[in-house]
Amino acid sequence: MSFESAATFFIAIFIFGITPGPGVFAILAKAMVEGSRRCFMLAFGMVVSDIIYLTLACLGLATIAEHWGELFTLIRWVGAAYLIWLGIKLFTSQPTLATSAPTTRRSSLEFIQGFLISASNPKVILFYIAFLPTFMDLSRLNGNDILLAAGLTLIALMLGLMLIAYGAHWASKRLQSAKATKRLNQSAGAIMISAGVFLATRR
Structure with missing residues (x-):
């Protein structure tokens, strides 16, 4: 992969990452209520999953999406149910203006x-199967190419x-009253529930 291709790949992946979807909605909801630092491991989990998909695409395992369709469906429903459950908890939670309790155990x-x-x-x-051939010759792919693509994707x-x-x-720090915090929790909960519904109903 040339420098120009790597730079273009990086920009394209960045745009892909901020495109609205269940992951972005989950990040938004969590950051609004718990702060940006609490989003690091959530985001890292998403990225690790993406890198696994990227690696599978590089290795030519395109048929995995067809042969493991039932497994993907099960995982999708579990993920959707979890998001909806978290959203309901957020929506019904009582407003609090202090979050001093340690939360590292939940990482x-x-x-x-x-x-x-x-x-x-x-x-x-x-997406990666259709996307990668634009930037690299998959027929002449080597380990260094995969590592470079994975590293750029991670960053x-x-x-x-x-x-x-x-x-x-x-944005959430501008809302400090109990009433505003309650509305913030409800908004974040609604976003999380919507992300779960979106994930459950997409095909």
Whole structure:
């Protein structure tokens, strides 16, 4: 992959990462309520799942989306149900203006949540299958090419998702009253529920 191709690949992946979808909605909702830092492991889980899809596409396993259709459907429903459940919890939660309790113990759960959100969308691998030939010759692909593509994907997606998280958190900090916080929780919950419904109904 040439420098020009790598730069274009990076920009395209960045745009892909910030395109509205279940993952972006989940990042928005979490950042609005818990802050941008709490979104890191959630975003990282999504990115790891994407990199796995990217690697599978590079290795020529395009048929996985067809042969594992039932598994993808099951994962999609589990991810959707989890998002809806989190959304309901947010929507019905009582407003609080302080969040001093430690939350580091939930990092692994946030990673799994992010991984499920991305892994439950088999169209991601189809995107990479159609996308990669524009930037590299898959018939002459080597390990270095895959590592470069994975590294660029990691940086571009994490940059895009965390920028969304910081932006959402910055906006939420302007809302400090209990009434505003309640509305913020309800809005974030509605976003999360909508993301779950979107994930469950997409084909």
